[in-house]
Amino acid sequence: MNVQRLRLISQFVFFVLLTYGGLFAIDLGSRMPTFSCAFVPDNGGSCFLIGFQHMLSRPLPEFLGEQGIRLLKSLGIVALWAVVINKAWCGWICPFGLMQDLLTRLRNLVFIDMSRFGWVTRKRYKSVKYILLALLILIPLGIGNGVPGLSRDWTAPFCQMCPARPLMPLFRGDFSEFHIDFSSWPGLALTTIAVILVGLLFTSAFVKRRFLCSYCPMLAVLSLFDKVGFLSLNKDGQKCTRCGNCSRACPMEIREIEEEKTLSNLVTQDCILCLKCIDACPENQALEARFLGMPIYTASAEGFLKRQNVDLLRLKRKKKR
Amino acid sequence: MSGFFGGLDIGSATTKAAIVSEDAVLGHAVVATGVHCDETARNLMNQVIEAHGLQFGDLKGVTTTGYGRRLVSFATGTISEITANVRGAVWYGQQGGRQIRTIINIGGQDSKVISLDEQGVTKNFSMNDKCAAGTGRFLESLARILEVNLTELGDIALEAEVPIRINSTCTVFAESEIISLIARGRKKSEIVAGAHYAIANRLARMARRVGVVDQVFFDGGPALNRGLVEAVENEIAAELYVPPDVPQVTTAVGAALIARDEYLYGAETDELPKARRMNREAECNLCP
């Protein structure tokens, strides 16, 4: 079974489950580290960020009491999800990732070339997701503690600018979130950004792969659990020939996968565990994905040939002719 | 009655023969190689055998080594001179109660340094087989120019207080260098000592590449030369063990011992695909 096809199926299943799950009384809770938007009516499970931001907009002393325990409990669930599923949230579950992957497939169908970041640029943008994560925490805290200028209009600031909010409810026929909020200036600014980002989602996919993921604060959250997650991406440096296939195939343009020869676990900051690097690796056992140390997907020369669609029968046919 | 085994080392200058029983070296002999390798070897071997009241048929095996090893019709096996040398050196080392880890060998037209591991197995070796520079051939031409006997060179060298530097070990270039030194009235002893140091220096450079570990074994015809032994000891800064009286025949003894080993413990060389063995005549690069 082609892993990329399997991944697409998984993304579809989760997209349906998370977007329409409510209709079948499925609820995976609202503490999920993925962009299944809470604004989708009757969702089957939703993003934890909205609740998280709300919980944070309280006066600091309250965190010493019941509010603190509630917050910790909520974060505990998120951490549990993150440890068990790791970055596969991004590559295998996130509906927003699915949108981007589908658009990439569409681009491939019409043979439009993509572009890549320069190495330095790519590195520079890495910090954006952490800045967003910091703001996502600091602004709600500021609101709760009366920092001047931060009115209630800033509530859940990230959700206001998140492109999933206007986009995802559309799949349920709900157009109400696809708007620009003119009621206050923070609202105006943030919702405008959200709509622009939706536009960017559609346009960027014709230029780059997984463009928006590079800036996603959810990736920043999940990256905190990189090295402790049950899923790992392992490399045997001695088997690597540095052919560069892996980093060329990587939609997140991660260089370490090619360059690193000593480190074993290579789930790096931006890795989304899509496993395309393993697909592209022609060396036996050079790359391997493991769950709790058990190999689940290993690079092999034979597999590489299969995925490259090298027609093994072609030769035989030629011989007969 | 125990078995007897022969070893032949057909070098460019001399041919050496040795016979061993299952536990001792019985005898050996040396003769100049001449044109007909096969005949020379047979006569020499017969000579050694007869000296011990044996007959050719008593030999259970004859292993040949050296540049002419493929030219001997009655050989039952061949071995490279490196392996034969190692076998002989390890044997004589054991006789002298020493564990040999490095072997320095000067032959008629090549020189080699071999390093062994603790088990006495070849670890690495370096060989100068490109020209006769700094080999027995060089000593021969030195003796000829100075009009002395080859065997006297060592004692003459020991008379010198300070050797004269000789830059070239190339048999051809050194000749003219030495002649000009004679013309300038330099003492024979100093020239000879200088020549020995030139050879030793060259050997030492080779030895450094391989690595020198005690105990160092020194063999080959030129090892009979005490002056050269001293010069080499100086240059490699280590004590040399020269097997008493027999440095010339260690390789032949080694070959005989290998014939014995193969007879007693079974050989694997026999399994080699014979069809692919070279059967063309080996070139005998007699030089200069």
Add this chain to the structure above:
Amino acid sequence: MKAEDKKPSRRERLAKKIKTNLSMTVRELFEQIDEDRSRPKAMAYFDSIFKNFTGGGENVVQVPEGQKVIGTYCVFVPEELVYAAGAHPVRLCAGTYESSEVGEEYLPDVACPMVKSEMGLETMPILDFYQKCDLVALPGSCHWKLKMAEMLEERKPVHVLDVPRIKERENSRQYWLEEVKNFKAAVEKTTGTRITRKTLKGAIRTVQAAQVEVHRFFELRKAIPAPILGRDALAVMNAYFYDDVSRWAAALAELNDELEQRIAEGVHVAPASSARILLTGSPMVFPNWKVPMIIEDLGGVLVADEFCTSQRYLSDMVAMDEGTLNDMMMAIAERYVLPCSCPMFSNTLERRDKLLQLIEEAQVEGVIYHILKGCHPYDIELKMMEKLMQDKGIPMLKIETDYSPQDVEQLRTRIEAFQETLRGRRRVQ
């Protein structure tokens, strides 16, 4: 006047002499090779290429009238582009001792024997296919090759590909991609055919299909006891230089099938007692099979090799991802340079890893490191490699030689002693 016109010039006489000598070498070589009765039957196809080498035999660069021939050197010229443009690539790296006599007119004594040999073949009418080339693609992979390009430029159309030395860097990759694009343009100009997404994809598939058989071949070679001699394996890979890719692949498939059968039936070419040797270092091209012939005549068996004329040439594949023309160009560019373990570009540790991998997989007991006098890249890294191999406990023998047959006896002594050492180690273990 007319009678004088017909008289061959001195150069023509010289060319004829060299050609005759070359034929003699080939004949002598095959007399030795044919002595071996254990060779696979499927080798006959590859033999036919070499036996007809000097006469321009049936499988040696046979192209229909009008098809362009593009000569290539080293392992950096993307053949996919040549095939995509409908042309026929032929690799011109040479191993003929006879032609170096002419090469010495242009190059110093210490020059690499391969370049000397090539200069002779390029400038004299000795082998037909050197004269047939409509374009010669020459990567400036070492100094000899770069200067050779200059010397050839006045004689024939030459396209130089500049390979970046430190290949991993971003700017090197971009630069190299541009070089490959330039080469594409040069091929298009020579052939008058535009390379499209479809033709390029087809060419990639064609070469990949051949590479599949190459992978199979190298896997089968690792079997114990060895089903094929290393020198035959080198010949198979060498034949690719001159043959059509698909025809060659079909012949290799046949050989692979035979080897599979041999392994199943236990037919082998060397007994289990033969020392298993890995040969690496400076390239070896027909008819310079001096070293492998000696090794295997003395009872050893080459179970793996790491040469730019063999394993390194064809084992890495183009990995297509998105299938656009640009994506394919990038994949092609990277395939030819990034995984290449030529010491001119790679770092020694990476080369060592590759060797260790081969040693482990093929259960190699010792490494013979072949250095052509004047081939500096390999010579320079030798000391480091010796140390690295020593640390891993792998015996290594350095063989420094050239194309001349003069040092055969000395080499034989060294190689024999090395094999005895390997067997001695085996006994101790």
